Amino acid sequence: MKSLKTTWLLAGIGILSLSCQNSDKTETATINGPGNTIVPEQYAELMSFSESQVTYTPEDNPDLAEVKRFADDHNRFAFQMFRKLRNADKNLAFSPLSIRTVFATLYPATEAGQTPATEFATGFAFDADFDQNSSLLKSGLDGLANSMSPTSLEDDPAQYKLVNQLWVDESLEADPDYLDHIKGYYNAGVGSLPFRTQTELSREAVNSFVAVNTEDLIKDLLPEGSIKENTISVLTNSVYFKAQWQYAFNQNLTSPSSFQSLAGETKSVEMMSQQESFEFAETDTEQALSLDYRNAKIAMIYIQPKDAANYLSWEDEFDQEDFSALLEAKSSAETKVSVPKLDMEWGSQSIKDTLKTMGIERVFDRDANHFPNLFTEESQATLGSVFIDDVFHKTKLIVDESGTEAAAATGIVIGTESAPTEVKTFSVDRPTLFAIYDKVSASILFMGRIADPSQK
Numbered sequence: 001m002k003s004l005k006t007t008w009l010l011a012g013i014g015i016l017s018l019s020c021q022n023s024d025k026t027e028t029a030t031i032n033g034p035g036n037t038i039v040p041e042q043y044a045e046l047m048s049f050s051e052s053q054v055t056y057t058p059e060d061n062p063d064l065a066e067v068k069r070f071a072d073d074h075n076r077f078a079f080q081m082f083r084k085l086r087n088a089d090k091n092l093a094f095s096p097l098s099i100r101t102v103f104a105t106l107y108p109a110t111e112a113g114q115t116p117a118t119e120f121a122t123g124f125a126f127d128a129d130f131d132q133n134s135s136l137l138k139s140g141l142d143g144l145a146n147s148m149s150p151t152s153l154e155d156d157p158a159q160y161k162l163v164n165q166l167w168v169d170e171s172l173e174a175d176p177d178y179l180d181h182i183k184g185y186y187n188a189g190v191g192s193l194p195f196r197t198q199t200e201l202s203r204e205a206v207n208s209f210v211a212v213n214t215e216d217l218i219k220d221l222l223p224e225g226s227i228k229e230n231t232i233s234v235l236t237n238s239v240y241f242k243a244q245w246q247y248a249f250n251q252n253l254t255s256p257s258s259f260q261s262l263a264g265e266t267k268s269v270e271m272m273s274q275q276e277s278f279e280f281a282e283t284d285t286e287q288a289l290s291l292d293y294r295n296a297k298i299a300m301i302y303i304q305p306k307d308a309a310n311y312l313s314w315e316d317e318f319d320q321e322d323f324s325a326l327l328e329a330k331s332s333a334e335t336k337v338s339v340p341k342l343d344m345e346w347g348s349q350s351i352k353d354t355l356k357t358m359g360i361e362r363v364f365d366r367d368a369n370h371f372p373n374l375f376t377e378e379s380q381a382t383l384g385s386v387f388i389d390d391v392f393h394k395t396k397l398i399v400d401e402s403g404t405e406a407a408a409a410t411g412i413v414i415g416t417e418s419a420p421t422e423v424k425t426f427s428v429d430r431p432t433l434f435a436i437y438d439k440v441s442a443s444i445l446f447m448g449r450i451a452d453p454s455q456k
Contacts, residue, residue: 043205046198047191058145062138070140071441073125074100075320078435078444084354086315089262091344091455093397093448095408097144099351100124101237104137105164105188108181109371115362116370123360134185140443141186147297147438148241158243158296163213164188167206167234169195172379174233188235195231203227206234213238217396217405223348226392232383233374241445242405243293247276249401259340262311262431262451269453270341271429272401278337280424281329282306285314288326289337289426293403297439300404301326302339302450304432311431315449318433327442338427339399340453347394355391363388397448404436406446 078096086092103120108130110117120126127133141162148160166182168174170192182188193202203222211219213236227234249272257271279290279299288303303326305314352364363370369386395408428450435447 043201043208046201046205047193047209058142059138060146062140062142062146064143066136066139067143067441067443070136070143071438071443072320073136074140074443075323077123077125078447079318079320079323080358081354082447082449083316084357085351086449089451091346091449091451093344093346093395093406093408093446094393095239095395095406095446097239097443097445098237098408099393101137101141101164101186101239102235104133105182105186105235105237106371107133109178109374110363111372114370119360119362123355123358130181134181138185140441143441144438144443144445147440150295156244156295158241158293158298160242161213161238161240163236163238165209165236166190167193167195167236168375169193169232171196172232172382173376174379175373175376178373186237193234195227195234196229199227199229199231200224202231206236210236210238214240215242218394218408220348221392221394223392226390239408239445241298243296243298243403245401245403246292246294247274247278248403249274251401254341254401257338257340258429259453260308260430261454262449265452267452267454271338272341273336273338275334275336275423277332278335278426279330280333280335280426281326281331283322283325283329286318286322286326287426288330289335289339290327290330291337291339292439298436298445299439300399300434300436302426302428302432302434304428304430308430315433323435324442327437333422333424335424335426338429340428340450341401342397342399342450342453343456344448344453345394345396345456346448348392349394350390351393352388352391395446395448397446406436408446 074096077100081094081096081099082092085094103124104126107117107120107126110120112128112130121128127136145160145162148158150157164182164186166174166179166188168190174190179190193205195202203224203226206227207219207221210221253273254270256268259267259269261267279292281288281290285307286303286305288301290299290301292299303318305311307314356364364387366385366387369380369384370388371386372380374386375383393408396406398405432450433447434450436445437443438445
């Protein structure tokens with residue numbers, strides 16, 4: 001049989017947004033089907049849906065022990081990924097939730113016990129059993145969704161939406177057992193696009209679909225050339241979050257201030273200030289400030305070493321156990337706070353080499369079908385080896401007086417041949433680690449490093 005080279009592309013999006021308005025919103029249309037899926041109007045006729053969900057539907061009371069276990073595994077991966085992605089004296093913002101959820105959805109398409117599956121289990125802190133792992137991920141996602149639920153009916157609720165969507169080329173059919181798995185655990189919808197015959201139009205359609213489902217925060221997930229005539233599938237996962245600070249910053253108090261960048265330069269940045277009772281924590285080596293979002297159990301934490309001169313060596317050692325210890329040490333204290341406004345973007349950038357350093361290697365080899373559970377036998381017969389060609393990630397983070405807006409996207413290209421007594425002070429005027437996390441489980445949605453707020 002003639003060897004045919006085909007690519008399978010998987011994309012995951014992690015979105016967190018707060019109080020940002022876009023003037024050039026993508027025009028949308030509603031596709032009739034389960035959930036009445038919202039898609040870009042100009043591509044509505046191109047897309048066909050056999051089943052679709054508007055949003056992930058959580059269970060109201062997930063097992064708390066499983067939620068905590070999810071958080072432990074998830075945060076271990078988050079800190080491993082952080083260390084691999086950081087670069088010298090640059091800013092960093094990424095979504096471990098986006099990256100890990102995307103690979104969790106792909107995981108059951110591997111063969112249990114084979115090298116791709118064992119590498120996924122080790123590299124992403126997955127359970128060796130597919131069902132058990134997805135059950136654990138579902139509990140964790142349910143926990144996050146419940147933490148977004150309004151704590152008061154009298155205040156502005158946080159908005160949170162998680163959408164999983166599987167796309168296959170119109171000439172192929174996904175395996176029914178695989179579909180049942182990702183529908184049952186991840187509420188994934190199923191659609192098709194003419195990847196092989198209309199490559200660029202299909203790429204634009206997926207990018208527009210992502211933009212619509214992320215309030216236009218991520219408009220260019222898939223770079224030019226990422227969908228080729230050998231592309232056979234795309235899987236998207238998007239997370240959207242919008243809320244306000246519990247205590248908004250007064251814009252009149254925002255003023256230029258000095259920030260000592262990680263490169264050792266003094267930069268002038270817009271610094272927001274206020275004094276209020278916040279959750280503050282400190283150990284012998286670091287201190288942290290946690291800022292709550294209104295009407296939700298989600299917060300953003302800023303963490304910095306007490307020894308400002310040795311930030312990088314401290315960052316080398318700080319891990320998920322230290323993170324958990326800081327969360328345990330938090331207590332309310334009257335705190336004078338100064339944090340910079342941020343508008344930073346990371347990527348779109350390939351993280352293929354980063355994943356290889358974390359032990360995810362075999363799936364990039366082009367000599368075998370690493371995902372035998374993905375398609376029906378009839379479709380697999382028309383294909384050869386199936387492998388990951390590349391992985392892309394992009395994140396945008398905005399912090400202002402009203403709150404935080406963040407968006408992240410991950411794309412995996414897979415190919416085949418074939419009451420205080422003391423006022424504390426916390427000033428983010430030097431390099432600082434940050435994380436946006438669930439206050440119930442401690443699961444990290446976004447994390448990164450503020451090296452220079454003046455950098456975009």
